[in-house]
Amino acid sequence: MTTRVLEPPFLICNPKAYLGSADTLKLATLTDELAGEFGIDVLFTAQHVDLRMVSEHTKNLTITAQHMDPIVKGRGMGFILPESLVEAGAKAVVLNHAEHQLTLDVLDATMRRAREVGLATVVCADSDAQCRAIATMGPAMMICEPTANIGTGKMDAGDYVARTTKIVKEVNPEILVIQAAGVTDGQDVANALAQGADSSGGTSGIVQNPDWRQVLTEMFTAIAEHKKNA
Amino acid sequence: MTTRVLEPPFLICNPKAYLGSADTLKLATLTDELAGEFGIDVLFTAQHVDLRMVSEHTKNLTITAQHMDPIVKGRGMGFILPESLVEAGAKAVVLNHAEHQLTLDVLDATMRRAREVGLATVVCADSDAQCRAIATMGPAMMICEPTANIGTGKMDAGDYVARTTKIVKEVNPEILVIQAAGVTDGQDVANALAQGADSSGGTSGIVQNPDWRQVLTEMFTAIAEHKKNA
Amino acid sequence: MTTRVLEPPFLICNPKAYLGSADTLKLATLTDELAGEFGIDVLFTAQHVDLRMVSEHTKNLTITAQHMDPIVKGRGMGFILPESLVEAGAKAVVLNHAEHQLTLDVLDATMRRAREVGLATVVCADSDAQCRAIATMGPAMMICEPTANIGTGKMDAGDYVARTTKIVKEVNPEILVIQAAGVTDGQDVANALAQGADSSGGTSGIVQNPDWRQVLTEMFTAIAEHKKNA
């Protein structure tokens, strides 16, 4: 990675499968508007079926696929072709999420395909051992998440964020580390960045908040504060 | 299934992962044009990322997803949400393809989700035993394919087409049977329909033909002839 | 199936992975002793590593593997070779358990391998649709289990047992139906048999009972009563 697809500190907004197409577009355009106002980068994921639509209606977001397969043009019924993600406007792809884990062999092959087509890789890991192993494979970004905290609205009470960020950076300081498990407000985002993370944000902490504009503004504000003080 | 999403005899055009987005759109608009001219229905599949685009640029095709997952709105990072397929314009979904097989439990759950969101199911099977078992589950359509013949350009030399079509119809005559393994031209399509199939067409026999208009016209002509003589 | 490997009504004792080798042997020899006294057949499963040991130390049990793979002699590192199960003394094999589900294609291939090597198949199913589909594939036996009740110590409160047994028998009356989800005592076994099942017994209801001899004696007694009144 000589050029980064986005600059830290940045926000991750990862609605997973929580939103249908219309709601995804609403969240994306709102996030895009705020990203422009704050001048802060955003990694925004969407269901495959919505990627092109989100890409066409936004300008400040790094459009990111939630998964892809290591296939090449040909067979592969029902699998996700890397080339088509690029044609749809995606710049990055999340791999090996706790809810969608890959064998090491498939992860390795998919990371190679990402490099071939020019997608930045965002690879997920849980334990210290997994974080270290993945870091040696040279992803552009990593999402470190203690599986037990995903979707709980509570961050790890111990030193998970600081410890795993350090593990990754010691292996390869170029890797941008995203820490977002259990994050629900601006204070959580500030905490994650204060412990060394390059990015925070999340899924349920955003999409399940009744006021998207409010929670996103809080999170962008926390990132802007961190940036100013850096 | 009281109402059918398409009327037999119909064409299946299933480019799998052979084509990027731009080529998929070319094939879709050409097929759409010919479908209109011939007045024949078409089951057209596309990569998830291209479904909305194909839907927005065509009017005679039954837009079909190549796979979906039995998830509901919520977690499910990187999996395909049924509701979003519907929002993107899909009317049907292929499940259990030889290249993307499901456990019986997941297939059952995914067929239930398809009914909930209003997608017609197109379920694949190989051996006689698999064709019979799937037929009892009540899909709207079935693709019967001897795995050994997929992508070979050669249809089964024995009685596979007639035999498996009969097995399915004996279990449930409402199920529309697609026979397309190894089909490459109008004569193959005519043969499949003559042996009882409700639909034929294919993947490599179409996308790898250097002249899409010619091969599709041949196939539509064979279907129109069959319809006229029925 | 012209010859049955065991005669209904029979007991199923399926310790899954609850017991180490020494405890498995204790449970097997106790069950074997009681099976001899009651003159009632038993389908007894064990971890693969323990199958030969259990076979060598018992004489009244139908030794059953908890899974096998459709491989033939050759590659297949870490997978279970059907021929070796037979050499170890197994007479039957459970397939597609809720905790170990198979694609329809693999299930079909594994059932063919079982026929080739002479193992009776015991195939699991959950919903009505799954029970019907599996029944068409001609297993020797089926375990019908509503997944939600496995390991709970409570049988289905509705008509699951009677309804799914009937579904299977209507497709193929030769299939022996095992109903054991949530069964914990002799009364539960009696209930299952009264509703049409050919066999009952279970896992946690037996292995987690502090007095194996007592619970097994209860269950054998219930089966003997049912047999007498049949």
Added chain:
Amino acid sequence: MTTRVLEPPFLICNPKAYLGSADTLKLATLTDELAGEFGIDVLFTAQHVDLRMVSEHTKNLTITAQHMDPIVKGRGMGFILPESLVEAGAKAVVLNHAEHQLTLDVLDATMRRAREVGLATVVCADSDAQCRAIATMGPAMMICEPTANIGTGKMDAGDYVARTTKIVKEVNPEILVIQAAGVTDGQDVANALAQGADSSGGTSGIVQNPDWRQVLTEMFTAIAEHKKNA
């Protein structure tokens, strides 16, 4: 790993699923006899169903399971319980073989279970990236294999053996490296050891040789020569 389960240079004899129980026992007792004569350690794998039998009939072999699952005593129908492998006499377990790959999360959990029950881990990897990632996880041993060469009877023509052995040792010099892909005779074993491997031997190169005693003697001789000159 403060204590090693076997001393390098050692032989690996991994019959995978090539042999039924009777033949596995023949190969094991022959290998055991030669291991005693040569005073050289052997990592000997067997189908789960045969592990106890092989353990009971040999004394010089490190009995090794070809796979296990990260389950604990309880549910897990058809999966391999670590504790039972130990009770059957196994001292080590192969994980993540090219024919049986695991997600990183499952591999991590299974390695933790191995440590809990006292089994040495033998973890497989293919590419440089995979070898490096696995090495960071601290297995006792690694099998480095270019997937393309498995079962071909031809070793990698380039520097795969030397290169991947070096990668692993640089991460952690305590890890014993096994290089056996495409190895068929004593010369191949000598080559592997000369390039830095701690062990060689194989599967098809041994089991498909019509004269097991001859090929094993060749391989043991090569290891003994290497040891003498070390």
